[in-house]
Amino acid sequence: MASQGFPRGLRILTGGEYRHVFDNASFKVHGKGLLALATPNDLGHVRVGLVFSKKNLKRAVDRNRLKRLTRESIRLRQHWLPAVDIVVLSRRGVHELEAQTLARQLHGMWRRLEKDVQRQSKPQ
Structure with missing residues (x-):
């Protein structure tokens, strides 16, 4: 059974790593x-940073x-997400969302991201 933890390796930790995602967001x-x-990253697994x-808020x-x-949303889906570095940013009005709505929103975002990455990686 695959590990469902959220270790340090799944996190974007330094300012340079955040800057790389902001500057090179594909x-x-x-x-x-x-x-x-x-x-995309070369690590073979997803990493996430939160802003x-x-x-x-x-x-x-x-x-x-x-x-x-x-973090919980990423933790549960870490094994089927592509190898990318993700920075999640909040926008106005996010505090008004209920937990269930937010969880559905995040799930949909991860599915769209996965499809976008697959679409880009296919040879044309």
């Missing part, structure tokens, strides 16, 4: 209140809730 996936930027600003409890739900 894929953009929009959701209601969220935006995911992604770029939830105080401007869009005033309360720390809201930012932490959103981070927790996003």
Whole structure:
């Protein structure tokens, strides 16, 4: 059985890694209140970084809730996501979404990202 943990290796940790994704974003996936930027990596697995600003989510409890739900979504789908670095950004109004709605939103975003990566990697 495959591990379902969320180890340090699945996280984007340094400013340089975040900058690389921002500068070289090959894929953009929009959701209601969220935006995911992604770029392929050579690691063979997905990595995720989270940017939830105080401007869009005033309360720390809201930012932490959103981070927790996003990490859980990645953790559960890490084995079928393509080998990309993903940075998830919050937008205005995201704090109004309920947990179930947010989970569905994230699931749909990961499916679209997977399709976009497959479409780009196919020879034409």
